[in-house]
Amino acid sequence: MSLERPSRRVTLALVLAAAVSLVLNAVFGVVRIALPDGGTAGQATDTVALPAPNTDGDVSVEAALAARRSRREYGSDPLSRRDLGQVLWAAQGITRRVSGYRTAPSAGASYPLELFVVVGTSGVEGVDPGVYQYRPRRHELVRRRSGDVQSALRRAAVDQASVEVAAVDLVVCAVDARTTEKYGQRGRQRYVPMEAGHVGQNVYLQAESLGLGTVAVGAFADDRVRELVGAPADHRPLYVIPVGTRA
Template sequence: MEAIRIVHPPAEEEKASTGETGLVKLPPPRLKGQLTVEEAIAQRRSQRVYAEEPLKLWELGQLLWAAQGITDPKRGFRAAPSAGATYPLEVYVMVSAGGVEDLNPGVYRYIPEQHSLQPIKAGDFSGELCRAALNQPWVEKAPVKIVICAVFERTTSRYGERGVRYVYMEAGHVGENLYLQAEALGLATVAVGAFHDDEVQKILGAPGNHKPIYIYPVGRKP
């Protein structure tokens, strides 16, 4: 099987650029790397300890592309399968102070169509998110937290009550993509499901119908 995960940075490190729309443009994803899919599967582990080093902007962009990036621009298909291509998931990113090179701390929402970040809130909210996640210390210490939220009605409007199941299935697909991409990048992550939903939603500044499902702290392996 051809390797599709990325381990090498681009020749020149890209810096965050904000266009007229206010979106932070991410470096384009890379489609080849040294680690095969089989190797990433074999090496994948849940890890809760991270080095005190920032992620690079291209690494964050690569993770987000693996989660929900557009892989078929003509038809709009994404990296993870979705029931009826309804795409109910919204991906939020919380960046700690100094957590990502050339990116201010704050809460962002990933915009797949532009492969960009929409700034939501400025500041470091790692401590608040940790408390909302029942004081799991790895949530606070990770330089980046990726939060998967769901807009259930996008799928249930087509599939009825069964759509709820499909949404959770899709969140699992996205989570495994994150795990494998993190492994291929030499990064560490863990799926966190224990948290107070309403508190996480408030911290993110997310709309009321964006329901948190997963938190993925991400950092470098120690």
């Protein structure tokens, strides 16, 4: 056997190993690849698994569009974990495992958005109040903070009651560098905020089809919101989106 050239058996074994790792990654997400996945705000301390999303609901896109409204009053019933998972999937869920493509489009598939979830007291069945980060690839939440953050978030959002009354608040943050690396300042000024808009509309339509209420909130103190969700300095909050059961 020559030292320079691997034998055909070795080559075959290497090709097989690569194929197996690709299949494992595609099926289970076992092999970590370099795509953003909600892991930018420190180490995971606690995770909450979310039920697999439904990709075949009963409400048509047209019906959801026709009925969509900003709803600022909510009932006191908690969200089910299934409904929360469904809304998060609509916002940023993975729809192609290998490529990592998501429910919302992204300039150059750069995926600059990170989704934090502020869970209120009795906000979600079986989930403690606190701040969580959504990890799209695993379709799970990672706890970042414990305790009630909603009342402080309300104050940071110019005292808008919807923020505190909702079962949860989604906080959409942007890591601009992921997009400016390829597109420069046009990425920050246009593409990234456009992507937050896509997420917002997905959440509106998903909430409508589940019979939930939501409203896109843009009025808040950026630095305070970032601090409350425990996000690093390079995370720019773009939206706070309360979601709750209907009043």
